[in-house]
Amino acid sequence: MAPGQQRYVVHVLIFTALFAALALSYDLVVGHVGSLSLAHPAFFGVGAYTAAILSTRAAWPFAADLAAAVVAAGLVAALAGVPLFRLVEHAFAVGTLGFALVAWIVATNWVEVTRGPLCITGIPKPVVGVPGGPALAIATLPAYYWLALAALGVVLVLYRLLTTFRLGRAFHAVRDNEVLAASAGIDPLRYRMLAFTIGGALAGGIGALYVHYLSVMCPEEMTVALTVNLLVIVFLGGVGTMRGVLVGAVLFTALPEVLRLAPTWRLVIYGALLLVIVVRSPEGLEGLVRRRASAR
C-alpha cells in the first residue's frame, strides 16, 4: 500500500474504534435498561466541548481535560435524567430528542464559550504520562490508533462488568419487566439513572478523544445525525449484545468507505437500512446468527 493509502486505513480504524466505544456506551442505556434515549449526542458534545475549551484556553493537560469531560458529561446526564425519567416510553424518547436539540442550539449560539459555527480549533494532540515521569506525545496516526484502541478496551471492560454480574441482572430485570423488577425490590428509576449517567459520562470521554484527534470541534458534531448513526450501529449489529454492537460499528464505518457515497445519499441509505432492519429483524445481525445457531 502507498503511504497515503496506509494512513487512510489507519484513520478509518481510529474512527471504527471510537464509534464502537460510543455505540457501546449508548447500548448501555438502549440495550440494557431499555430506555430509548435520543440524547446521546448532547453528552458526547458536552465532553467534547469541555475537553476542547480546557485544553485550548486553560492549557489543561490531556489526562485532566479527559477526566473533566467524563465528569461534566456524567453530571449533565444525571441532571437531565431527573426530569427526563418522569417521562415514559414515547414521551421519554421525544423528551431526550428535545434535550439533544436544545444542547445543539446552545452549542451553536453560545458564541462566547463555544465560538458557535466558527468552531474551536487548534486542540492540541494528547500527551500521556505521569506527572514528573516520562511523557509520551500522541502525535502520529498509529499512536492515536493505539490510544483509541485502549479507550475501546476500557469501555469494553466496563460494559462487560456493568452488564454481567448482579448489576447487569438488575438492568435486564428493569428492561424486561419493570413492574416485576420493582416488586422484587429493584428500583427501576435508580438503575435507569445509573445506566444513563454512566453511558453519558463514557460518551463525554469519547467526545474528548474525538476532538483531540480531529483537533477541531463544531456544533454539527452533535446533531440528530449522530443519533441516527448510533441507532444504525446498535440495531444493525444487535441491540444489547457486545458482539453485535462491535460488528455493527465495523460495518457502519467500513461500508461508506467502500461505497464512497455523498453524505446525502449516505443518510438516505442508512435510513432505509435502519427501516428494513428494525422491521425485518429487530434483534439485528446478532439475532439472525442466533436463530441460525438454534435452528441447527
Place this chain on the structure above:
Amino acid sequence: MIADLLELLVHGLTLGSMYAMVAAGLALMLGVARLINFAHGEFFMLGAYVFWFAYRELDVPYPLAGLLAPAVMILFGMVYQRTVIRAILPHSWHVQLIATLATSIVLTNLAIIVFGTQPKEVPTALSSRILDIGGLRMAWQRVLVLAAALVIFWALHRFVTRTRAGRAMRAMSQNREACAVVGVDVQRVAMVAFAVSAALAAAAAALVSPLFNIFPDMGTGLTLKAFAAVVTGGFGYVNGAIAASFLIGVTESFAGSYVSYAYKDAFAFVIMIAVLLWRPQGLFGRRIGI
C-alpha cells in the same frame, strides 16, 4: 407599545396555528394507532413542496394550489399507512419509533437531493398586502392563516365528535380490542386517521409557506415542537395538543423578542419539561383519548 404587543401576539398565534395543525394530526395518530409518527414533520415538508410545485412551477392559482397540497398528501398518508405503518404495527414501540425516525431521515434527504438546500420562496398577493388596524399592522396572509385555522379546528372537532369515522377514532383511542370485537374496521379507521393527519399538515404548509420559506429539513424541528405540544397538552388528547401549540407559539413569539431570538427554538422544550415536572400527565391530561 400596545400595538407592538398585539403584533407579537398575532405572530405567536400564527405560529401556534401552524404548530396546532401539525400537533393535532400527531395526537390523532397517537390516539388511534398508539403510534408516534416521527415522520409527521415530513408530511408538512412534502405538503409545502407540493404546494410550491403547483403554485410556482405550474402557475396554479393560490386557493387551488392550497387545496391541491392537502389532496396529494391525503394519498401520501394513506400509502404511508398501508406500507410503513402496517409493517411496524405488530412490533414494539421501540421498533415503531425507530422505523418512523428512519422514514423521516430518508424523506428529508431525498428532498435535499430532489429540491436542493436552497430555500424556496412562495410569496402570495396576500403576504405583501398589509392590514392596518389603528397602528396594529399585519400581513393579510396572517389573517388568512388565523381564519383558516379556526375553520379547520371547528371542522376537525365536528368530524371527531359527529361523524361515524370520527366516533370510531375516539372509540379506538379508548380500546382497540373492544372496537375490533364490535366490528369496527380497525385498519380502515387507522387509514382515515393518517389521511386526516396528512391533510392537516399539508394545509398548514400551504397556509404558512407564503410567510416563511420552504426548505428540506424544516420538518424535523417541527415534529419535535409538535411533540412537545402533544406531551404538554396531555398525551394523545387532540384539543389539549391544540391549546398547548398556541401556548408554545405565543411564548416563542414573546420570548424570541424579549428574552433571546437565538434561543427561540428551545422554549417549546423548556415549557414541556416545566409542565411535566409540575403535571406529569400534561396540562389537560385525562384518561380518555382524542
